[in-house]
Amino acid sequence: MLTYIVRRVLAMIPTLFLVSVLTFIIIQLPPGDFLTSLQANAADSGGSIDQAALDALRIQYGLDQPMWVQYVNWVKGFPSGDFGYSFEWKKPVSDLIGSRLGFTLVLSGLALLFTWLVAIPIGIYSATHQYSWQDLGLTTLGFLGLSIPDFMLGLIYLFVGVFVFNAPVGGLNSPDLESAPWSIPKVLDLANHLLWPTIILGAAGTAQLIRIMRGNLLETLNEQFVTTARAKGLPERTVVNKYAVRVAINPLISVMGMHLPNLISGATILGIVLSLPTTGPLFLHALINQDIYLAGTFLLMLSALLMLGNLFADVLLAWADPRIRYT
């Protein structure tokens, strides 16, 4: 098993390399570069940058070099943890991403947890009470979560929050706790702000999991070992929760690997709508403004997260299902 994991991790490296090259090229495809978009932005909102200043910046940032030179400049810093320089923020990329990535992981992780904690019990309940009105009701709720886009839910939440509850707009902490060091009140405040975004983000995935869980469990409940267990006199609860669910849950773990990209991109959109300091808004701006190193590093990080997530899902599956052996 260990060799398997090591092999998978090593296989990630060429993939990441390919991803980095591709993203670097694609980001630079639109005409112009960071400085022209800067000039355009400035001109639009009041401001103007003259040619001499632009030229100075172009040389300073190395944007006058051919693309492969820029790529090498970026990549050569990787071993030392230097992921390049963000032109827009005028700070090293690693400084910028660190905090944002942290929040994004927390948000996505909690959303994933939420999805699971909600969907699995509901799925089990639905399966055991098939076709009852509770089943139909819960399934409908799940589908509502699936069909209403998360940005829509985000906007509704924002509207209700501001106009009904007078909550402040945006951010993951209240203004007064913003720059305070971490403490229990700050964590609680963070939890408070994260509650609804987590629910919104998780809502979409819930329906899918409910249906899958329900379907799998129904199938499992028809298996012979379940009948045997019942015949042997085990309480229904034990039969379902301890034995049937364990078998039914396997496909779900695989599905989790597929869920990750949705979660991360969903967090992106939600971050923009709700003005959360996650990777989403920063990433979007970097792409639009051709802040090449920042955008490239983001994509690289997200790809790495994805692959690690898949690996984790596979390992989890092997742990949960003794029939699976990796070589």
Add this chain to the structure above:
Amino acid sequence: MAALDGQGRLNRRSFVRLVGFATGAGVLAACSPSAPAAPTQSAAVPKPTTPPAAPAATTAPAGAATSAPAAAAAPTAAAAAPTKFTEAPQLADLVKQGKLPPVEQRLPANPLVVQPIEEVGQYGGTWRGAFTGVADFHAYGRNVYEAILRWPRDPHQPIQPGLAEKWEFSPDNKQLTLTLRKGLKWSDGEPFTTDDILFWWNDIALDKSLTPSPPSEWVINDEPMKVEALSPEQVRLTFPAPNGMALRMLAFHGNQWPLNFERFGFFAPAHYLKQFHPKYNSALTDYKTFNEKADDLDPGRPSMTSWRVTSWQPGDRAIVASRNPYYWKVDPAGNQLPYIDELRVELVEDSEALNLKAVNGEIDMQFRRIDIAKYTLLQESKQRGDYRVLRWPDANGSQVALFINQTFDDADLRPIFRDLRFRQALSYAINRKRINDVCFFSLGRETNAVLIPDSPYYVSETGDEYAQFDPDKAASLLQQAGLSKGPDGVWMMSNGQPLELTIETYQTKGAVFDATELVRKDWENIGLKAVLKSSQRESFWPRALDNQVGIAVWGTDRALEPFVDPIYLLPYDNRSWFAPKVGDWYSSRGAKGEKPEADMAKALDLFDQLKGSTDDAKQVDLGKQIVKLNADNLWTMGTVGAVPSITVVKNNFRNVPENAVTDWIYMSPGNLDPSQFFYKKA
């Protein structure tokens, strides 16, 4: 005697008195009749704002002109400088603890006295604003606008003293001597002297590793100016030829923004930055550290502004700027400014969130990025949010202006675009009233002008020239231009092909996009085939610069003092989209681009004359001629202008004028003296 009539204009009697007095003063002050030497401007403060409604004709001196001593700003009651000073309570505490010198020692010998707009204020409070990212630097930068000279509050008044208390041109106008206030100090207590100006010029502006070529405003006839310090307070700038734009540039670019994106600046903290400059510190091999330390948002860097950045880290959610204890301005009662303790500009991810904050009352005073489409919502929520909504006319000649590219490369379209009758026809076909009503809540002004009436260069006839809605006239003009209507009612070129126009904009939604769509419909209504193409700003911009756009849409801002960057008035550089190639020719001084003909060449020549003259009246006259050329030739086709900037101000936030023109060249709201804004305690 009421100096102002009911509408805020000077009444005739006081006008005559003022002119008479000013002329008398002028006769006394002028050295010789031929050389318009600038009078030494004392620390007389600008008159408190009168609403800038006076039409250009009635004011004697031209707007932001300076050397004419007929300053409408010199009221007889030139404020007697206060001699006793007080300071904010927190600073007084620090003085008691011995951590700060007393206020008399912190202020310069001649602090600038700022007249409050409403009343003398109270200390305290945090000013909350919002911005969308570091590229949105103006959201912070304009509130701390602090330059060698200052733009006045009222555009009809001359340029005001700033860090320099007086200035003087030599008789041949080739030398400008600036005298700084004695005893100015940086925010860390070190003296501010002409060394800081020299450092900026010699080690930043002229250092090729930081600036490939010196700032163009200080290069006349290919020669950069010479800067020499005559004393710690006096500096002399020497130009190869008279520099008529010098004073405007000192008010505009003479800020301390040397190393953010816009590379403005006229001074930099030498005592702090020298240690990071490779020229002075041999241990350094590149300029990376210097760039970081000299950046305007770096908390370690001393500044001359009313608040200085005390917190800005990657991952921060807000720029926090606190009171500068060495700020060099006071109010007439001797209180050291600023009144407000702290500035907190919060980072939002999207301007929609910013607008929601404004609606929710979380923003104390801002107009930047407040969307006019939210106007009704803001009005509805003002009770709830405890704020008032002001409409400040924006110095935008036309919110939606069309530029017909006369240097366009298309063989068929080029001669058509260059035909004035064609452009006139396009202009007559536009229903401007409908655009105003639909897109701007009828809050704008239907006009063809590039400038707004408050500008000293405004020529009133240009507003209505070709601006009437007359589709029949448009049709007849198209015929005169050699087009013919085909059987399906679509206009065809002389080669029999239908004429197809592509209007390009970078907006994908909002008022400007809707307005452009209405223009497109108007043109289709008279039989022209028109297509609207919108792309992202970042891809639109380089294409427009590269002469690839036939009909570009943009707003014409800087409509108050256009000549510091006159891209919409004349083909100044490749951002002048009615003739980018001519702009290239002018900005490269003939090295590339297309040579201008006829009126464009004339306009450029007039502009050169304007730059070389230090006589305000002459500059205004030349400027007006250029404006008239632009209007007659329809280089810039305007639709609806002077759309107000929606300003949200909390009800307890005072000393904000009811009426002001917002303009980026004027660094609004910087020219309104944010240091005198205050929170009124109930």
